[in-house]
Amino acid sequence: MQVLIARLVRPEIRALHAYHVPEAAGLIKLDAMENPYLWPPDIQEEWHRLLGAAEINRYPHPQAPMVQAALREAMAIPESMGLVLGNGSDELIQMLAMTVGGPGHKVLSLDPGFVMYRMIATFTGMGYVGVPLNAADFSLDLPAVLDALDREQPVLTYIAYPNNPTGNLFPAEEIVQIIEAAPGLVILDEAYAPFTDASFLPRLGDWPNLLVMRTVSKMGLAGLRLGYLAGPPEWIEQIDKVRLPYNINALTQASAALALQHRALFDAQTAAIRAERARLFSALEALDGADPYPSQANFILVRLSLGGADRVFAGLKGRGVLVKNLNGAHPLLAECLRVTVGRPEENAAFLAALAALL
Numbered sequence: 001m002q003v004l005i006a007r008l009v010r011p012e013i014r015a016l017h018a019y020h021v022p023e024a025a026g027l028i029k030l031d032a033m034e035n036p037y038l039w040p041p042d043i044q045e046e047w048h049r050l051l052g053a054a055e056i057n058r059y060p061h062p063q064a065p066m067v068q069a070a071l072r073e074a075m076a077i078p079e080s081m082g083l084v085l086g087n088g089s090d091e092l093i094q095m096l097a098m099t100v101g102g103p104g105h106k107v108l109s110l111d112p113g114f115v116m117y118r119m120i121a122t123f124t125g126m127g128y129v130g131v132p133l134n135a136a137d138f139s140l141d142l143p144a145v146l147d148a149l150d151r152e153q154p155v156l157t158y159i160a161y162p163n164n165p166t167g168n169l170f171p172a173e174e175i176v177q178i179i180e181a182a183p184g185l186v187i188l189d190e191a192y193a194p195f196t197d198a199s200f201l202p203r204l205g206d207w208p209n210l211l212v213m214r215t216v217s218k219m220g221l222a223g224l225r226l227g228y229l230a231g232p233p234e235w236i237e238q239i240d241k242v243r244l245p246y247n248i249n250a251l252t253q254a255s256a257a258l259a260l261q262h263r264a265l266f267d268a269q270t271a272a273i274r275a276e277r278a279r280l281f282s283a284l285e286a287l288d289g290a291d292p293y294p295s296q297a298n299f300i301l302v303r304l305s306l307g308g309a310d311r312v313f314a315g316l317k318g319r320g321v322l323v324k325n326l327n328g329a330h331p332l333l334a335e336c337l338r339v340t341v342g343r344p345e346e347n348a349a350f351l352a353a354l355a356a357l358l
């Protein structure tokens with residue numbers, strides 16, 4: 001069997017590890033940038049009624065028009081722009097690779113950044129170019145990015161805005177320079193849009209190569225798996241051709257349409273998370289041995305200035321708190337942990353455990 005695998009599976013796939021999701025049962029889950037809040041009982045009831053009425057013997061609507069309309073309205077997507085939905089934004093990253101990818105074609109992004117850009121480039125046989133961020137504060141090294149765009153000629157350039165796992169937002173003027181210099185498409189990944197006031201969504205159409213990608217995951221609907229990509233309709237028409245039919249299932253369509261009618265609820269949850277982020281940041285700053293980086297997202301990157309990230313990660317888990325250990329993930333992330341902003345009592349439990357371990 002191993003011989004057959006070696007002959008049939010591409011070496012770059014054999015070299016990969018499957019995306020690892022740690023077991024979180026029984027733990028305070030602060031590892032995956034989820035919204036910690038559920039819906040109030042009256043909306044839950046309405047939701048259960050809707051799910052009960054869903055015709056699961058039928059294929060869902062292939063374009064999910066109710067979800068598209070609800071997203072357009074809730075997120076103020078310019079009317080003249082096209083929209084395509086994905087089974088999470090991860091699927092959109094894959095669709096983009098299938099649309100413009102091919103042997104020798106490259107994806108460019110900033111490192112440390114969101115790992116799926118690199119992984120999907122590898123899955124689809126494309127090259128990946130990661131331009132390092134500046135070590136001191138994870139700011140963008142603009143001359144290095146402009147150089148790499150010119151040298152590597154990527155067909156796709158991804159910028160997470162704000163960036164994961166660092167949480168910072170790059171200056172809009174620098175992004176504009178990248179869009180104008182890029183030979184291919186530039187995808188601004190606004191997965192963390194609920195937690196910042198900055199967005200390029202209103203500027204769609206200003207450049208022929210700009211697309212904006214978002215997800216409902218971080219606003220509180222990670223279980224639905226629903227991402228969306230907006231941009232000039234000519235581009236969206238091409239990308240839509242590689243979308244698998246019925247990629248947004250019937251239960252997601254029903255749930256998302258309802259959830260987006262209750263936008264105010266999610267706005268209130270988001271506001272609570274932003275307020276908690278400020279409290280968590282100050283508390284981390286006050287801890288000896290913890291250096292938090294300012295964040296515009298729903299998580300905070302913390303460097304343990306005295307080291308010991310692996311020990312502290314394991315110690316937190318032993319005390320019932322799961323965060324993300326980034327030590328070893330990238331040279332710039334040495335001794336770093338990433339903590340998602342949870343409910344006040346969850347953050348307090350994390351801080352108490354961290355203080356005890358430091």
Ligand SMILES: Cc1ncc(COP(=O)(O)O)c(C=O)c1O
Pocket residue numbers: 033087088089090091114160163164189191214215216217222226227
């Ligand atoms: C920058 C960024 N983009 C996209 C995603 C994936 O989002 P989705 O849940 O829609 O696949 C994440 C998830 O962590 C992310 O950090």
